[in-house]
Amino acid sequence: MSVPDYYKTLGLPRNASDEDIKKAYRKLARKYHPDLNPGNKEAEGRFKEVSEANDVLSDPEKRQNYDQFGDPNGPTHQGGSGFGGFGGFGGGSFEDLFQGFTGGGRPRRAGPKPGEDLQHTVRISFQDAFRGTKLPLNITRTETCRGCQGSGESPAGSRSTCGVCHGRGYLEQGGGFFRSKVECDACGGTGRKAPACPECQGRGRNPKRDSITIAIPSGVEDGTRLRVSGKGESGRRGGGPGDLYIQIQVEPDPRFERKGPNLYLKLPITFAEAALGAKVEVPTPEEPATIKIPPGTQSGSKLRLKGRGMPIPKHADQRGDLFAEIQVVTPILQDERSKELMRELGEINDGNIRENAWRQA
Ligand SMILES: [Zn+2]
Ligand SMILES: [Zn+2]
Numbered sequence: 001m002s003v004p005d006y007y008k009t010l011g012l013p014r015n016a017s018d019e020d021i022k023k024a025y026r027k028l029a030r031k032y033h034p035d036l037n038p039g040n041k042e043a044e045g046r047f048k049e050v051s052e053a054n055d056v057l058s059d060p061e062k063r064q065n066y067d068q069f070g071d072p073n074g075p076t077h078q079g080g081s082g083f084g085g086f087g088g089f090g091g092g093s094f095e096d097l098f099q100g101f102t103g104g105g106r107p108r109r110a111g112p113k114p115g116e117d118l119q120h121t122v123r124i125s126f127q128d129a130f131r132g133t134k135l136p137l138n139i140t141r142t143e144t145c146r147g148c149q150g151s152g153e154s155p156a157g158s159r160s161t162c163g164v165c166h167g168r169g170y171l172e173q174g175g176g177f178f179r180s181k182v183e184c185d186a187c188g189g190t191g192r193k194a195p196a197c198p199e200c201q202g203r204g205r206n207p208k209r210d211s212i213t214i215a216i217p218s219g220v221e222d223g224t225r226l227r228v229s230g231k232g233e234s235g236r237r238g239g240g241p242g243d244l245y246i247q248i249q250v251e252p253d254p255r256f257e258r259k260g261p262n263l264y265l266k267l268p269i270t271f272a273e274a275a276l277g278a279k280v281e282v283p284t285p286e287e288p289a290t291i292k293i294p295p296g297t298q299s300g301s302k303l304r305l306k307g308r309g310m311p312i313p314k315h316a317d318q319r320g321d322l323f324a325e326i327q328v329v330t331p332i333l334q335d336e337r338s339k340e341l342m343r344e345l346g347e348i349n350d351g352n353i354r355e356n357a358w359r360q361a
Contacts, residue, residue, distance in 0.1 A: 003066070003070055003071055003072070004049065004052070004053070004111060004112075006052070006053035006056050006057050006066065007053075007057070009049050009050060009052075009053040010024040010025060010028065010050065010053050010054070010057065011024060011028075012024050014067070016057075018058070021054065021057045021058055022058065025050060025053070025054040025058070028046070028050045029047065029050055029051065029054070031043075031046075032044075032046040032047040032050060033047060034047060041144055041149065041150070041238065042230075042235070042240055042241060044238060045112050045235060045237075045238025045239055045240060046240055048112065048238055049112055049238075049239075049240075056072040059072075111237065112235060112236065112237045112238040112239035112240075113235055113236040113237060113239040114235045114239040114240050114241070114242060115142070115232050115233035115234045115235040115236070115239065115240065115241040115242035116232060116233040116242045117232045117233075117242040117243050117244070117245060118139065118141055118231070118232045118233060118242065118243075118244045118245065119244075119245050119247065120137065120139060120244060120245070120246050120247070121246075121247040121248075121249060122135060122137070122214075122246060122247070122248055122249070123249040123250075123251060124216060124220075124248065124249070124250055124251070125250075125251050126250060126251055126252065126253035126256075126285070127285070128216065129216075129218075129219070129220050129221075129222075129248075129250040129310070130218060130219070130285040130286075130310060130311070131218055132215070132216055132217050132218030132219070132220070132311075133216050134213050134214070134215050134216070135213065135214050135216055136211060136212075136213050137211070137212050137213070137214055137246075138209060138210070138211050139209075139210050139212065139231070139244065140207050140208070140209055140210070141207070141208060141210055141231065141232065141233055141234070141244070142205035142206060142207055142208065142233045142234050143205060143206055143207075143208040143234050144204070144205055144234045144235075145197060145199055145200035145203070145204055145205055145206050146199070147197050147198070147199030147200060148197035148199065148200065148204060150204045150205065150234070150235075150236055150237060150238070151197070151204060151237065152188075152196060152197055152200060152202040152203055152204035153193070153194035153195070153196070153197055153202070154194055154195040154196060154197050154198060155197070157194045157195035158194065159192040159193060159194045160192065160193065160194075161191065161192060161193070162184060162186055162187035162190070162191055162192060162193040163186075163193070164184055164185075164186035164187065165184035165186065165187060165191060167191040167192070168184070168191055169183070169184055169187065169189045169190060169191040170182060170183055170184055170189065171183075171184050186202075188236075188237060204236050204237075205233070205234050205236070210231070212228065212231060212244075214226060214228060214246055216248065217313040217314065218311040218313065218316065219261060219310045219311035219312055219313045219319075220248055220250065220313055221248075221250065221258075221260075221313075222248070222249055222250040222252075222258075223247070223248070223249075224247075224248045224313075225245050225246065225247050225248070226245070226246040226248065227243050227244070227245055227246075228243060228244040228245075228246065229243050230243065231243065231244035232244050253285075255283050256285075256322075258310065260320060261309050261310045261311070261312045261318075261319065261320025261321075262309045262310075262320040262321050262322070262323065263284075263285070263308075263309045263310060263320065263321075263322045263323070264322075264323050264325060265282060265283070265322060265323065265324050265325065266324075266325050266327055267280070267282060267291070267303075267324040267325060267326055267327065268327045268328075268329050269293060269297070269326060269327070269328060269329065270328075270329060270331065271328060271329070271330060271331050273293055273297075274293070274296070274297045274298070274299075274326070274328040275295065275296065276295055277292075277293055277294050277295035277296075277297070278292075278293045279291070279292050279293070280293060282305070282322075282324055284305070284308045284322055285308075285309075285310065286308075289305055289308060289322075291303055291305060291324055293326070297326055297328075298326070298328070299326055299327055299328040300325065300326065300327075301325075301326050302323045302324065302325050302326070303323070303324045303326065304321050304322070304323055304324075305321060305322040305323075305324070306321050307319045307320075307321065308321065308322035309321045309322050
């Protein structure tokens with residue numbers, strides 16, 4: 001068993017003042033108090049964690065021990081998170097180092113363990129990313145077993161020595177200097193084990209199909225991760241549930257290239273439109289818009305349609321811009337009359353266009 005991060009439990013930095021600790025504890029204790037959350041196992045677990053954190057951090061001696069040694073009981077107690085990772089130092093045998101940890105064979109209560117986070121990927125269309133959407137989602141997550149309240153133990157059965165760790169509460173991993181201990185999962189580090197709960201086969205949790213609806217904000221970008229709080233795996237022994245993370249993939253729209261909230265579009269125009277100017281229709285994520293091409297427009301120039309890009313998430317009234325990149329398409333002349341006109345045009349407008357391009361600075 002490792003000592004929990006009490007600062008994290010109270011949502012405080014390690015240099016928090018006594019006043020900060022008092023305030024944070026009061027706020028969280030009110031939130032998770034069993035009287036205000038009747039029958040809510042999760043709140044009960046959180047209340048216990050918060051109370052434990054306050055017990056340690058509001059006591060100057062315990063807090064100093066915890067800060068210095070990772071254990072409110074001080075350096076002689078080897079169960080702390082900063083200790084006992086390696087055997088073989090200080091001359092004592094590996095077993096000696098664990099006398100404090102195993103508590104002389106006395107069964108201990110294992111602490112609460114928060115549930116794991118879950119990941120899920122969804123793919124949405126470009127249009128849904130533009131407008132935002134609500135997406136129903138079926139997920140399989142674990143829920144605390146009702147038969148045993150998450151302990152994994154049969155309510156009707158007496159405890160005996162855990163067969164996996166032979167009563168020690170921990171298992172050894174690796175070898176030599178790098179030998180380390182890990183808490184025995186079978187008995188939760190207590191060394192004693194009751195017969196498994198028949199409803200969950202001792203796991204303390206059961207898989208459950210869950211239907212949730214996620215709100216995807218308009219303007220969401222490919223690769224965005226949304227967090228759905230508390231919808232991960234259930235915790236153990238009163239630990240809170242993990243979170244569900246939704247990874248969003250947005251299908252591209254072949255007409256647009258997206259950079260943040262701005263959209264880029266290639267816009268081919270004719271020779272005549274480029275030379276004389278024109279009004280042409282361009283697609284946007286909504287209905288098409290008209291864009292004005294000024295006379296003498298060159299290939300590669302970008303024309304901007306302000307506010308016609310993607311919405312900016314969390315700023316629903318703001319939008320990026322749409323840029324149209326001009327590509328002047330040179331006409332391929334088939335008939336004699338067109339060629340004649342073009343020759344004539346060329347003779348009238350025979351300025352030296354290369355001179356400026358190559359002029360040395
Ligand atoms: Zn059970
Ligand atoms: Zn065990």
